[in-house]
Amino acid sequence: MTAARAFEPSLNPADAVLLTTGASGLVATSGPDTRIANVTTLPNGPYQQTAKDPRNGQGLSYDAYTEILVHRFFQMWQQSDCDVRHATARNPAGCLSDLYPFVATTYLAPVEQGSGTPMAFFNMNTGDAPFLKSLADRFTLADNYHQAVMGGTGANHIMLGTGDMIFFSDGAGNPLPPPSLPPSLFGLPPTFPPISLIANPNPVPGTNNLYQNDLFGRSGIYVKCADTTQPGVPAIANYLRSLLFDVTSNCAPDRFYAVNNIFPGFHPDGRRANPANVPPAPDGSDFVFVPPSNVPTIGDALNANNVSWRYYGGGFNDAVAGRPNAFCGACNPMQYATSIMANPAVRNEHIKDIVDFFADLANDTLPSVSFVKPSGFVAAEPLISKVDLFEAFLKNILDRFEAKPDLFARSAILILFDEAGGFYDSGFIQPLDFFGDGPRVPLLAVSPHALGGRVVHTYYDHVSILKFIERNWSIPPLSSRSRDNLANPVTDETNPYVPRNMPAIGDLMEMFHFRAQ
Numbered sequence: 001m002t003a004a005r006a007f008e009p010s011l012n013p014a015d016a017v018l019l020t021t022g023a024s025g026l027v028a029t030s031g032p033d034t035r036i037a038n039v040t041t042l043p044n045g046p047y048q049q050t051a052k053d054p055r056n057g058q059g060l061s062y063d064a065y066t067e068i069l070v071h072r073f074f075q076m077w078q079q080s081d082c083d084v085r086h087a088t089a090r091n092p093a094g095c096l097s098d099l100y101p102f103v104a105t106t107y108l109a110p111v112e113q114g115s116g117t118p119m120a121f122f123n124m125n126t127g128d129a130p131f132l133k134s135l136a137d138r139f140t141l142a143d144n145y146h147q148a149v150m151g152g153t154g155a156n157h158i159m160l161g162t163g164d165m166i167f168f169s170d171g172a173g174n175p176l177p178p179p180s181l182p183p184s185l186f187g188l189p190p191t192f193p194p195i196s197l198i199a200n201p202n203p204v205p206g207t208n209n210l211y212q213n214d215l216f217g218r219s220g221i222y223v224k225c226a227d228t229t230q231p232g233v234p235a236i237a238n239y240l241r242s243l244l245f246d247v248t249s250n251c252a253p254d255r256f257y258a259v260n261n262i263f264p265g266f267h268p269d270g271r272r273a274n275p276a277n278v279p280p281a282p283d284g285s286d287f288v289f290v291p292p293s294n295v296p297t298i299g300d301a302l303n304a305n306n307v308s309w310r311y312y313g314g315g316f317n318d319a320v321a322g323r324p325n326a327f328c329g330a331c332n333p334m335q336y337a338t339s340i341m342a343n344p345a346v347r348n349e350h351i352k353d354i355v356d357f358f359a360d361l362a363n364d365t366l367p368s369v370s371f372v373k374p375s376g377f378v379a380a381e382p383l384i385s386k387v388d389l390f391e392a393f394l395k396n397i398l399d400r401f402e403a404k405p406d407l408f409a410r411s412a413i414l415i416l417f418d419e420a421g422g423f424y425d426s427g428f429i430q431p432l433d434f435f436g437d438g439p440r441v442p443l444l445a446v447s448p449h450a451l452g453g454r455v456v457h458t459y460y461d462h463v464s465i466l467k468f469i470e471r472n473w474s475i476p477p478l479s480s481r482s483r484d485n486l487a488n489p490v491t492d493e494t495n496p497y498v499p500r501n502m503p504a505i506g507d508l509m510e511m512f513h514f515r516a517q
Contacts, residue, residue: 007019007377008314008375008377008378009354009355009358010314010354010358010374010375010378010393010396011378011389011392011393011396012392012395012396012399015389015392015395015396018063018386018388018389018392019377019389021063022061022063022064022065022386022388023065024064024065033059033060033066033067033117035059035060035064036049036059036060036117037059039059042119045119046119046120046121046424047119047120047121048120048121048122048123048126049066049117049120049121049122050062050122050123050126050127050128051123062122062127062128062129062387062388063386063388064386065382065383065384065385065386066117066120066382066383066386067117067382067383068381068382068383068384068421068422069104069117069118069382069421069422069423070103070104070107070118070422071151071152071153071419071420071421071422072107072151072152072214072220072260073149073150073151073152073155073199073223073259073260073435074150074199074201074211074220074232074259075103075107075201075211076150076151076422076438076439077150077235077236078099078103078201079097079099079100079102079103079104079118079422080095080096080097080099080150080429080438080439081095081096081097081098081099082094082095082096082239082429082431083096083239084239084242084243084244087243087244089495090428090495090497090498091428091498092243092244092245092498092502093243093428093429093430093431095428095429097424097425097426097429097439100118100119100422100423100424101118101119102209103118103209104117104118104422106208106209106210107209107210107211108210108214109207109208109209109210118422118423118424119423119424120423121423121424122387124136128387129387129391130391131391131392131394131395132387132391132394132442132444135394135398135415135444135446136444136453137453138451138453139444139445139446139447139450139451139452139453139454140444140445140450140451140452140453140454140455140456140511140512141442141443141444141445141453141454141455141456142442142443142444142445142455142456142457142458142460142508142511143427143440143455143456143457144427144428144440144456144457144458144459144460144496144497145416145440145441145442145443145460145461145464146427146429146430146436146437146438146439146440146441146459146460146461146462147417147418147419147420147436147437147438147439147440147441147461147462148160148432148435148436148437148438148461148462148463148483149165149259149419149435149436149437149438150259150435150436150437150438151259151260151419151435151436151438152260152261152418152419153261153328153330153331153381153418153419154258154260154261154262154330154331155258155259155260155261155435156418156419156438156462157330157331157332157333157418158258158333158336159435159436159462159463159483160333160418160462160463160465160466161297161298161299161332161333161334162295162296162297162298162333162478162482163298163463163466163477163478163479163482163483163484164295164296164478164479164481164482164483165257165258165259165295165435166257166258166290166293166295166336167222167252167255167256167257167258167290167293167295168222168255168256168258168290168291169291169293169294170291171265171272171291171292171338172294173294175252175254175255175256176256177224177256178197178198178221178222178256179197180194180195180196180197181194181195181197181219182194182195183195186215186219195213195215195219196213196219196220197213197219197220197221197222197288198213198220198221198222198223198224198230198231198256199211199213199214199220199221199222199223199231199232199259199260200212200213200214200220200231200232201220201231201232202231202232212231213231219288220260221258221259221260221261221262221288222256222257222258222259223256223257223259223434224251224254224255224256224257225237225249225251225257225434226249226251226252226253226254226255227253233434236249236434237249237434239431240431240433240434243431245502245503246503247431247432247433247502247503248433249433249434250433250434250435250481251433251434252481257435258290259435261288261330262288262289262290262330263288263289263290263329263330264289264290264329264330264332264335264336264341265289265290265291265292265293265336265338265341266292266335266336266341266342267329268316268319268320268327268329268335268351269319269320270341270342270344270347272292273289290336292336292337292338292341292342293336293337293338294337294338294339295336295337295479296478296479296482297333297334297336297337297339297340297478298333298369298466298469298478299311299333299334299337299339299340299350300337300339300340300478301470301475301476301478302368302369302469302473302475303346305473305474305475307368307369307473307475308367308368308369309350309367309368309369309370309371310349310350310351310352310356310357310360310367310369310370310371311332311334311350311351311352311370311371311373312352312353312354312356312357312370312371312372312373313327313328313331313332313351313352313353313354313373313375314326314327314353314354314373314374314375314376314377314378314379315327315328315353315354315375315376316351316352316353316354317353317355325375326375326376326377326384327375327376328373328375328376328379331373331418332351332373334350334351335351354372354374354375357370357372358400361397361400361401361404361407362400364404364407366407368473369469372397374390374393377389378390378392378393380417381421382421394415397413398413398446401413408447408448409448411447412445412446412447412449412450412512413445413446413447414443414444414445414446414465414468414508415442415443415444415445415446416441416442416443416444416462416465417441417442418441418462419438419439419441420438420439420440420441425439425440427439427440427497428497428498430459430498430499430502430503430504430505431503432461432483432486432503432505433483433503436461437461443460443511445508445511445512447512449512449513449514449515450511450512450513454511456510456511457491457496457497458489458491458496458506458510459489459491459497459498459499459504459505459506460505460506460508461483461505463482463483463484463486463505464505464506464507464508465508466478466482466483466484467484467488467505467506467507467508468507468508468509470484470507471507471509483505486503486504486505487501487504488504488505488506488507489501489504489505489506490504
């Protein structure tokens with residue numbers, strides 16, 4: 001227990017026990033999770049993962065570590081099953097979201113068996129996620145907030161920080177095609193062909209749904225989406241053109257955009273990741289990185305407008321020191337940017353550890369804008385974390401805020417999830433460009449200006465955070481192509497979830513009742 005407390009300083013000591021509970025006790029396997037009763041005969045539809053009725057998948061406690069699901073770019077487009085022929089007035093995008101189980105169980109088979117729990121859900125009405133429910137009952141919830149990219153952690157954090165996507169380059173903004181990698185980096189014999197980093201959702205011959213160039217779900221990273229001869233591009237491009245509202249791909253020529261998880265072009269301490277770009281480092285340590293980026297970030301904009309800010313990441317100090325850590329480098333959108341990471345003064349001022357956040361909070365030295373990213377141990381991602389750990393992390397932060405009423409009175413705390421984790425969602429998806437949007441994720445606004453247990457239906461995604469910051473400090477959009485240029489939604493009472501002026505995303509102002517100063 002002492003070791004758990006020392007390794008995860010973002011938890012109250014009493015909650016550190018959660019780091020030691022919930023393991024499956026099963027031998028590592030790619031088969032079904034046998035803790036779930038009747039796991040091979042589950043209902044044909046959503047089921048409560050923590051249900052007490054064994055006919056509906058009972059077997060997992062709320063505290064259990066669970067399987068991780070599919071949240072990669074082309075797989076998420078596939079499972080969303082978007083086709084204009086399915087469009088209706090309430091669902092003008094025509095996304096049926098009906099292929100989640102198919103994708104989850106076939107996308108890597110027969111290399112390895114995919115997970116079979118994409119239809120599982122927690123039920124707050126029967127006791128799941130009690131702290132998150134208490135926040136929703138007290139403050140304001142957005143039930144039409146979306147992950148901004150069809151894909152996983154890295155891509156959605158990049159969009160959160162830039163309103164855009166980054167691409168492979170020479171490190172100075174000039175686009176290049178990504179290199180192929182030697183098979184030895186994947187533990188394969190030298191007779192194996194070079195490994196392409198270009199995503200290809202076409203199935204390997206003889207398989208049902210095993211994607212080409214997607215070795216072990218790791219190598220299919222980049223998409224040259226302005227080129228409709230590239231694999232996987234025509235289906236999405238043609239779908240966007242078929243919609244009855246104007247949506248462009250927002251794909252610039254000659255750019256290979258990183259749509260799946262990739263490491264930043266800088267290490268946490270500011271060193272360039274494989275500064276020669278190609279070939280990869282001999283030890284393979286930098287073999288899935290994107291070169292330093294010049295895509296503008298919200299950090300650049302805040303600096304230019306003299307607005308204080310910091311990104312606090314759990315485990316950052318250990319990552320800098322080379323100690324064992326659960327810091328998520330792919331989650332820090334500023335760590336991709338030359339303007340921030342290559343300047344020691346800028347980097348040291350703005351990139352900090354979660355322990356620095358607690359110190360700044362205690363000392364009343366928090367900047368105007370703070371991004372707080374939990375370590376992997378408490379970030380609620382299945383397999384490596386649990387939602388109750390994330391709740392304990394949140395409670396520790398919010399208790400400290402509310403112990404400082406003057407600070408809390410001047411704060412707007414936004415709680416969000418980077419992506420849906422591959423779990424099914426029934427909500428409307430608004431196509432904004434080639435990259436997304438994706439399924440809904442929760443957003444909570446915790447503030448004295450967001451009281452009342454309200455539920456807001458305005459359409460938002462991660463770039464709404466940027467629009468909120470920009471509106472508060474009168475900052476223009478980050479670039480001519482970033483999504484923060486999109487209009488705020490215009491809706492009517494008959495369907496508040498679907499903007500009449502698509503594509504459009506809100507700036508979160510509906511979440512609050514700010515008083516004029």
